[in-house]
Amino acid sequence: MSRKVSPLGDRQTCVALFYSTHYAIMAEKAALEAGLTVKLIPIPRHLSSDCGVCLCHLAEDSPYLQELLRARGIEYDRVEPMS
Numbered sequence: 001m002s003r004k005v006s007p008l009g010d011r012q013t014c015v016a017l018f019y020s021t022h023y024a025i026m027a028e029k030a031a032l033e034a035g036l037t038v039k040l041i042p043i044p045r046h047l048s049s050d051c052g053v054c055l056c057h058l059a060e061d062s063p064y065l066q067e068l069l070r071a072r073g074i075e076y077d078r079v080e081p082m083s
Contacts, residue, residue, distance in 0.1 A: 008037060012059040013082040016066075017043060019075055024053045026074050027065075034068055036061050047080055056082065 018024040024040060031038040038057045047054075057065050062079055069076055 008039060008056060008058060013056050014059045014062045014079050015041070015044065015047070015054040015056050015082055016069070016079045017047065017054045017077040018052075019077055021053055023074055023076065024055055026072070027055050027069055027076065030068055030072050030074060031055065031057065031065055034064075036065060036068075038065075044082070 016024075016027060018027065028038055028040050036057060038055050040053045041056045043052050043054045055065075059081065066076075066079060
């Protein structure tokens with residue numbers, strides 16, 4: 001049985017889901033400017049059947065990322081742990 005590997009290595013990660021690809025790209029740019037470790041990835045099927053991308057980030061950075069998104073006015077749907 002193979003183990004799922006996070007796009008960010010062995011550390012615990014979360015994904016932020018957005019209402020549009022536009023918001024996801026804006027979020028990636030803001031997070032990178034803030035020095036966060038992030039990566040845009042396809043939305044995992046168990047979270048949504050929609051075609052699109054989400055922002056994978058370190059779980060420990062999740063509260064900071066969410067505050068950053070609110071401060072920048074970048075709308076997002078929710079944040080889910082990667083499993």
